[in-house]
Amino acid sequence: MTGGLFIAVEGPNGVGKTTAVARFADRLRSTGRAVHMTTEPSDTPLGRLIRTSEGALTGRALALAVAADRYAHLEAEILPALAAGKVVISDRYVQSSLVLQRLDGLPLREIWHYNAHVPPASLSFYLHHTPEVLWQRLEQRAKRSRLERAGSPRRELDLYEDAFSFLAARGWRQARIDCRVLTPDGVVAQLLQHLKQFET
Ligand SMILES: Nc1ncnc2c1ncn2[C@@H]1O[C@H](COP(=O)(O)OP(=O)(O)OP(=O)(O)O)[C@@H](O)[C@H]1O
Numbered sequence: 386m387t388g389g390l391f392i393a394v395e396g397p398n399g400v401g402k403t404t405a406v407a408r409f410a411d412r413l414r415s416t417g418r419a420v421h422m423t424t425e426p427s428d429t430p431l432g433r434l435i436r437t438s439e440g441a442l443t444g445r446a447l448a449l450a451v452a453a454d455r456y457a458h459l460e461a462e463i464l465p466a467l468a469a470g471k472v473v474i475s476d477r478y479v480q481s482s483l484v485l486q487r488l489d490g491l492p493l494r495e496i497w498h499y500n501a502h503v504p505p506a507s508l509s510f511y512l513h514h515t516p517e518v519l520w521q522r523l524e525q526r527a528k529r530s531r532l533e534r535a536g537s538p539r540r541e542l543d544l545y546e547d548a549f550s551f552l553a554a555r556g557w558r559q560a561r562i563d564c565r566v567l568t569p570d571g572v573v574a575q576l577l578q579h580l581k582q583f584e585t
């Protein structure tokens with residue numbers, strides 16, 4: 386990948402990924418950087434179909450659908466934005482598959498096999514919090530997805546640790562952000578600090 390910078394923001398359901406990505410993008414834009422904010426599943430017909438079908442689409446079928454969406458997302462959106470020199474920030478990337486598809490019963494190596502051709506993010510952030518707080522946040526939701534109901538915050542946190550080790554062994558640049566005592570702006574401050582270190 387040339388030109389820009391590709392940042393993935395990851396972590397268990399309810400940890401604050403969407404909140405952090407929006408604020409992080411705003412902060413970077415305020416410093417004059419061109420930012421492309423995105424999400425997986427992507428905001429395309431396929432991505433939207435996956436979101437609305439997640440109750441019915443399970444296991445290997447869901448794993449392959451999210452991988453297909455990821456390759457299409459890279460080709461149509463992420464790689465062109467990077468080629469234009471932008472900072473791309475994605476709310477979820479391949480790590481989500483290494484966690485969520487395991488909740489759906491797939492082995493890590495099979496999931497990786499489907500994703501083996503995706504380029505590494507320049508930098509991946511793993512947000513984490515206590516299982517208790519994550520449970521509280523999920524309980525406040527009017528509706529929970531099938532995978533949120535299938536797993537638990539503790540299990541997701543453990544599977545994210547597995548994903549971290551698995552990708553670290555493959556040379557991915559990654560950092561953990563402990564959100565336990567951080568406000569949303571505090572999370573962004575940590576992201577900016579890591580980014581500064583990465584770029585110097
Ligand atoms: N640092 C923070 N401190 C306190 N509350 C937070 C913080 N970050 C996010 N929240 C709150 O936690 C809830 C979940 O946040 P958010 O939707 O950003 O999480 P998420 O990781 O994107 O969730 P999901 O993956 O399930 O969509 C929201 O109510 C949000 O306002």
Ligand SMILES: Cc1cn([C@H]2C[C@H](O)[C@@H](COP(=O)(O)O)O2)c(=O)[nH]c1=O
Nearest residue numbers: 425426439451477478481482485530532
């Ligand atoms: C990237 C990715 C997503 N999914 C599924 C799981 C959820 O149904 C949605 C994500 O929704 P959220 O609002 O971001 O929590 O997509 C998946 O199964 N595997 C993936 O890799």
